[in-house]
Amino acid sequence: MNKTVTRVLVAKYDELPVRVGQAIKIGEHEIALFRLSNGDVRALENKSPHPKGGVLSEGLVSGEYVFCPLYDWKISLIDGKVQEPDQGQVKTYQVEIDGDHVYIVF
Amino acid sequence: MEKRKLVMVGNGMAGVRTIEEILKINKDLFDITIFGKEPYPNYNRIQLSNVLQGEATWDEIIMNGWNWYKDHHIQLHAGESVIKIDVEQKRVYSDRGRVVEYDELILATGSLPFILPIPGVDKQGVIGFRDIQDCKTMIEAAKHYKKAVVIGAGLLGLEAASGLVKLGMQVDVVHLMSHIMEKQLDATAAQMLQKELEAQGINFLLEKETVAILGDECVKGLRFKDGTEIEADLVVMAAGIVPNVRLAKESGIYVNRGIIVNDYLETNIPNVYAVGECTEHREIVYGLVAPLYEQAKVLAENLCGIREKRYEGSVVGTQLKVSGVDLFSAGEIYENQTTKAIKVHNEWNGVYKKVLIRDRRIVGIVLYGDTKDSTRLFRMMTQKQDISDMAEIVFLQAPGQEASGNNVAAMPDDEVICGCNGVTKGTIASAIQTHNLTTVEQVGACTNAGRSCGRCKSLIAHLLEHTLGDAFYQTAQKETLCACTDLSSGELVAEIREKGLTSIKEIMNVLGWKTEEGCSKCRPALNYFLGVLYPEYEDDRDSRLVNEKMHANIQKDGTYSVVPRMYGGVTTASDLRKIADVAEKYNVPLVKLTGGQRIALFGIKKEDLPNVWADLEIPSGYAYGKTLRTVKTCVGAQFCRYGTQDSMSLGIELEKRFERLDTPNKVKMGVSACPRNCAEAGIKDVGIVGVDGGWEIYVGGNGGTDLRAADLLCKVKTEEEVFDIVGAYLQYYRETAKYLERTSKWIERVGLDHVKEVLCDEEKRKELNERLYRTLARYEDPWKKAIEDETIRHRYYTKRSIVVNTK
Numbered sequence: 001m002n003k004t005v006t007r008v009l010v011a012k013y014d015e016l017p018v019r020v021g022q023a024i025k026i027g028e029h030e031i032a033l034f035r036l037s038n039g040d041v042r043a044l045e046n047k048s049p050h051p052k053g054g055v056l057s058e059g060l061v062s063g064e065y066v067f068c069p070l071y072d073w074k075i076s077l078i079d080g081k082v083q084e085p086d087q088g089q090v091k092t093y094q095v096e097i098d099g100d101h102v103y104i105v106f
Numbered sequence: 107m108e109k110r111k112l113v114m115v116g117n118g119m120a121g122v123r124t125i126e127e128i129l130k131i132n133k134d135l136f137d138i139t140i141f142g143k144e145p146y147p148n149y150n151r152i153q154l155s156n157v158l159q160g161e162a163t164w165d166e167i168i169m170n171g172w173n174w175y176k177d178h179h180i181q182l183h184a185g186e187s188v189i190k191i192d193v194e195q196k197r198v199y200s201d202r203g204r205v206v207e208y209d210e211l212i213l214a215t216g217s218l219p220f221i222l223p224i225p226g227v228d229k230q231g232v233i234g235f236r237d238i239q240d241c242k243t244m245i246e247a248a249k250h251y252k253k254a255v256v257i258g259a260g261l262l263g264l265e266a267a268s269g270l271v272k273l274g275m276q277v278d279v280v281h282l283m284s285h286i287m288e289k290q291l292d293a294t295a296a297q298m299l300q301k302e303l304e305a306q307g308i309n310f311l312l313e314k315e316t317v318a319i320l321g322d323e324c325v326k327g328l329r330f331k332d333g334t335e336i337e338a339d340l341v342v343m344a345a346g347i348v349p350n351v352r353l354a355k356e357s358g359i360y361v362n363r364g365i366i367v368n369d370y371l372e373t374n375i376p377n378v379y380a381v382g383e384c385t386e387h388r389e390i391v392y393g394l395v396a397p398l399y400e401q402a403k404v405l406a407e408n409l410c411g412i413r414e415k416r417y418e419g420s421v422v423g424t425q426l427k428v429s430g431v432d433l434f435s436a437g438e439i440y441e442n443q444t445t446k447a448i449k450v451h452n453e454w455n456g457v458y459k460k461v462l463i464r465d466r467r468i469v470g471i472v473l474y475g476d477t478k479d480s481t482r483l484f485r486m487m488t489q490k491q492d493i494s495d496m497a498e499i500v501f502l503q504a505p506g507q508e509a510s511g512n513n514v515a516a517m518p519d520d521e522v523i524c525g526c527n528g529v530t531k532g533t534i535a536s537a538i539q540t541h542n543l544t545t546v547e548q549v550g551a552c553t554n555a556g557r558s559c560g561r562c563k564s565l566i567a568h569l570l571e572h573t574l575g576d577a578f579y580q581t582a583q584k585e586t587l588c589a590c591t592d593l594s595s596g597e598l599v600a601e602i603r604e605k606g607l608t609s610i611k612e613i614m615n616v617l618g619w620k621t622e623e624g625c626s627k628c629r630p631a632l633n634y635f636l637g638v639l640y641p642e643y644e645d646d647r648d649s650r651l652v653n654e655k656m657h658a659n660i661q662k663d664g665t666y667s668v669v670p671r672m673y674g675g676v677t678t679a680s681d682l683r684k685i686a687d688v689a690e691k692y693n694v695p696l697v698k699l700t701g702g703q704r705i706a707l708f709g710i711k712k713e714d715l716p717n718v719w720a721d722l723e724i725p726s727g728y729a730y731g732k733t734l735r736t737v738k739t740c741v742g743a744q745f746c747r748y749g750t751q752d753s754m755s756l757g758i759e760l761e762k763r764f765e766r767l768d769t770p771n772k773v774k775m776g777v778s779a780c781p782r783n784c785a786e787a788g789i790k791d792v793g794i795v796g797v798d799g800g801w802e803i804y805v806g807g808n809g810g811t812d813l814r815a816a817d818l819l820c821k822v823k824t825e826e827e828v829f830d831i832v833g834a835y836l837q838y839y840r841e842t843a844k845y846l847e848r849t850s851k852w853i854e855r856v857g858l859d860h861v862k863e864v865l866c867d868e869e870k871r872k873e874l875n876e877r878l879y880r881t882l883a884r885y886e887d888p889w890k891k892a893i894e895d896e897t898i899r900h901r902y903y904t905k906r907s908i909v910v911n912t913k
């Protein structure tokens with residue numbers, strides 16, 4: 001079976017603020033996009049892994065982590081893993097940067 | 107009996123130790139006066155290296171704070187030098203024109219960095235490494251410049267270089283010899299050390315003789331004898347130290363290299379003594395504290411009339427305080443015909459050990475990479491133990507058989523744990539038992555162990571752990587701000603202030619944060635501290651948590667609530683109409699009255715927030731902030747028959763004056779116009795109650811989690827006085843509370859009486875209010891700003907929707 005790869009243009013790199021998450025809706029996907037201090041751009045599903053839910057885009061960004069704005073869980077922006085002592089996993093999306101264009105790859 | 111007058115010149119490590127020893131023997135013998143050139147109380151000079159390397163704070167290196175002098179009735183003239191001694195009249199003269207008579211005089215003037223006799227050393231940016239000022243200069247230079255050169259690869263030079271690298275500078279170490287630390291290490295150990303330091307980022311230029319320092323006013327570079335040159339923005343001279351003897355010499359005291367003293371630390375002049383690095387004893391000048399402390403003890407006894415023990419000279423061992431480096435050296439370094447060496451060189455593990463033996467006795471030790479044997483070998487050396495039947499097994503022990511090292515349980519009682527102070531395991535263990543000591547600091551205060559270079563602190567901790575068991579863990583923990591730092595919030599603020607740090611990033615860099623950009627606990631706290639310390643501080647919005655960042659309260663479904671300001675709980679028909687219109691226009695699912703006498707709109711989408719605010723045209727009520735929330739008022743004299751005062755107008759004015767101010771946690775106020783107290787002012791952070799002829803001011807009340815009735819702070823006559831007191835109170839709370847500490851907890855911690863005392867002082871009140879109003883001037887309405895500022899809307903309040911076909 002053939003798997004097609006879709007790239008969706010989501011933002012201009014220069015317009016992405018550093019350390020401030022951006023909420024993006026692509027079709028059915030709710031995504032939180034983060035530009036880090038080191039220049040990388042990372043994307044997570046915009047949904048707190050906490051059982052009570054919530055968004056992640058407004059969380060405090062520190063290095064390669066975001067703190068859940070509602071329950072203060074620390075979540076890796078690299079692999080979506082919730083850090084100790086809490087547990088959980090957030091879905092990550094692949095990001096591609098091409099010149100000034102930032103894409104999410106499905 | 108009248109006390110004798112004891113004067114000491116020099117407020118450094120050896121001198122103050124002498125005073126401590128005297129006080130231990132007899133507190134009442136002397137009237138003590140100390141002159142110290144540096145404007146600080148006695149601090150731990152050794153640990154300047156640790157401060158530079160970010161491993162200790164300024165506070166931590168103070169050994170005897172200002173209060174110590176006060177408590178012991180010692181007259182300290184800090185920042186004042188003695189410039190002349192009249193040994194006939196027995197008087198000293200200071201550079202501030204002070205003349206003090208003495209019965210006994212101690213000279214403890216230490217050393218000065220040896221400044222090479224070459225052209226250019228007087229340029230700006232050329233310094234030694236000796237005192238707090240030098241250290242501050244380096245930390246400051248690292249902020250503005252890139253390139254540092256350290257001249258001299260001895261102990262001081264390497265510690266300075268390592269610190270400068272950690273401060274982000276590019277560092278060259280210039281050394282005259284072919285290997286570094288040649289006074290303490292042989293070539294093999296030196297090469298191992300050099301490799302390690304190179305890996306840490308230090309560059310070495312060996313066999314280079316500096317002949318000139320280049321530049322105009324400020325240093326620009328160095329020239330070497332071979333004609334080559336290098337660039338430099340900062341030059342640290344660490345080519346050695348020279349005893350500071352000028353004062354003694356000019357006063358007719360006999361001086362060779364140092365001030366000559368006998369075994370009782372007496373100079374050639376009666377009643378004049380010398381101790382520390384400025385002395386020369388049996389032709390030796392010392393540069394490490396251990397022998398100086400031995401001198402201090404003998405001198406103290408002598409001054410107290412006990413002439414039993416002589417000072418007969420010391421054998422010293424050296425360690426280097428650079429993290430990642432473990433080395434120890436003592437006695438002779440180089441082999442010759444009369445010595446035999448035992449050596450182990452494990453290139454695999456990076457360990458090198460050499461012991462030099464003459465006539466069956468250890469005369470020299472060099473250890474690199476593993477110094478566990480150092481105390482044991484050093485003891486064998488100083489006690490001149492016969493080693494013929496133990497020799498080479500010293501090194502290659504099977505695992506688990508280590509006789510000493512970190513295994514404190516197995517150490518004999520007479521083994522020295524603190525080399526600087528010569529304190530044995532037995533002394534520490536019995537002090538722990540008899541004085542119920544639980545922390546390393548207490549052990550230091552009691553026995554002096556660990557108070558100098560600090561290397562043995564981990565051993566002391568092990569010993570505490572071993573002696574106390576579990577009790578140790580419960581007491582040893584201090585409350586740090588968060589896991590990113592070892593500092594408590596009080597220590598942090600002191601550090602920020604002391605070092606003049608002005609941004610979160612700088613704080614994290616300079617104070618050695620363990621995480622890259624902090625966490626959700628320290629970032630908001632640091633942002634808050636900076637805002638308090640500097641009225642003009644520019645807020646770092648992205649270091650605030652969601653509600654304060656968004657200027658709205660996030661709800662569990664990711665929507666927000668909006669609460670417009672309603673000063674004093676008083677509103678108008680037109681404001682109500684606007685609120686109603688917004689509620690309809692945005693399909694607001696819930697409109698509710700809050701506990702603070704205002705109206706909240708719940709369930710607003712993030713991307714609608716700026717539009718909602720624009721439609722409302724009312725400032726933010728800050729219902730989300732650690733700031734003044736509401737001032738609840740009763741109707742008061744305007745309408746109520748009991749009212750004695752106009753509570754509404756006072757409440758409105760209070761809210762207008764103090765709104766938006768960042769505080770450690772939220773602040774709620776209430777104003778009632780009579781003691782019936784309909785505004786429930788008795789459970790507010792600040793509660794005002796009108797009485798005949800004035801107002802009562804209550805503080806520290808809380809109606810929430812830690813329910814607490816407010817305390818009466820004072821009674822005043824006019825509204826102006828209310829503003830004056832409340833303003834000063836708020837500012838004092840801001841400056842002294844821990845971050846997130848409500849007034850109810852804070853007032854119990856610092857004490858109501860203390861707060862009263864501060865606020866009674868008119869001068870202090872004035873200063874507090876000045877700082878407060880300067881801070882207040884920096885705020886503007888955040889909703890209005892969001893409406894007007896496109897970038898803010900773009901950063902915080904947009905949601906992109908992209909319609910795609912992802913099939």
Ligand SMILES: Cc1cc2nc3c(=O)[nH]c(=O)nc-3n(C[C@H](O)[C@H](O)[C@H](O)COP(=O)(O)OP(=O)(O)OC[C@H]3O[C@@H](n4cnc5c(N)ncnc54)[C@H](O)[C@@H]3O)c2cc1C
Nearest residue numbers: 116118119120121143151152187188215216382383394395
């Ligand atoms: C960076 C650094 C690291 C060190 N590391 C170690 C180590 O790891 N281990 C170790 O054992 N030792 C170490 N030392 C050495 C140790 O600090 C000194 O041996 C010790 O401080 C000497 O004590 P002192 O009292 O003789 O002199 P100081 O501590 O220098 O005190 C002398 C004081 O007298 C003041 N003074 C001088 N003249 C006058 C005057 N006319 N009037 C008034 N005041 C005057 C000076 O300003 C100074 O404050 C280190 C030193 C430095 C600088």
Ligand code: SF4
Nearest residue numbers: 740746749780783784
């Ligand atoms: S507190 Fe007193 S003045 Fe105010 S409303 Fe109640 S009764 Fe009236």
